[in-house]
Amino acid sequence: MRPVDQPTQADALAITQALRTHGRMDGRRLAERIEALCRAIRKFQSDVLHLSIRHQQGRHRNTEATRARFQSAITRFVNTSDA
Helix, strand or coil: CCCCCCHHHHHHHHHHHHHHHHCCCCCCCHHHHHHHHHHHHHHHHHHHHHHHHHCCCCCCCCCCHHHHHHHHHHHHHHHHHHC
16 A cells, blocks of 8 residues: 555545554454544534534524534544543
């Protein structure tokens, strides 16, 4: 595999496949960590997109509530990333 300047989630998951197939136990643990981070990123993106759409449609007229929901999504992502 060649180095990539801006790796995508697909690039990261391709590496996890190689780590699981050809790696030892520490490589497998790294693969699990990468996969968990990819899942957290997808969840975060989904949460932010959902909140953005609701805000644009006027369902979230309360700016403070929207801000709190974004902060909650960010906190969940950071906590998952730090684990």
